[in-house]
Ligand SMILES: [Zn+2]
């Protein structure tokens with residue numbers, strides 16, 4: 001612990017005695033110091049995504065319609081993707097949106113554990129992603145300046161926790177983000193595609209270590225437009241990885 005961290009630590013400890021932590025979602029006090037400010041009751045309100053959804057991109061379908069297990073949305077039917085399929089744990093709204101915000105912008109990294117445990121529960125029970133088949137788990141990378149500024153890659157922390165749980169090799173260096181780009185929010189489909197073009201690359205120095213991999217699980221925090229994930233998978237396909245599974249914590253539908 002550096003001197004700065006030490007004083008921060010003392011200050012936080014002292015402040016929590018005077019101002020007990022309240023849940024950011026329901027405002028009730030959190031008695032134990034957990035290192036994050038969402039109570040367990042609120043964590044249980046996360047709205048999970050259940051079938052029916054598109055077999056390939058995971059886009060939720062209307063629950064009123066009777067869909068076949070491998071039904072595809074129009075986008076997947078006519079365009080196709082580099083990934084085998086995408087699954088997401090829950091909708092990017094309400095308490096999960098707050099959790100991701102606290103993790104990314106308020107650096108409440110201890111939230112990784114309860115959130116990754118929810119992802120592990122999904123992976124353990126869902127027969128679609130055969131976790132035993134996965135040879136490597138990697139996150140969607142951040143550009144190095146953004147990584148340094150935040151101090152961590154939230155998707156990397158989630159991916160590492162999941163990989164350790166299942167004892168699957170993990171790599172944060174195989175796929176890298178080689179330049180910064182704009183946020184995808186508010187861009188058109190064509191602009192989004194352009195915005196992620198030549199942004200991700202395979203780290204050739206890592207390639208020898210990770211050769212002959214045929215199935216990989218890519219982890220991201222939020223699936224929004226899918227353009228970044230598509231760009232990552234395009235690069236991973238180039239090195240011969242056949243089965244690319246994607247699993248995200250949240251999905252902005
Ligand atoms: Zn709460």
Ligand SMILES: [Zn+2]
Nearest residue numbers: 054057073076
């Ligand atoms: Zn689809």
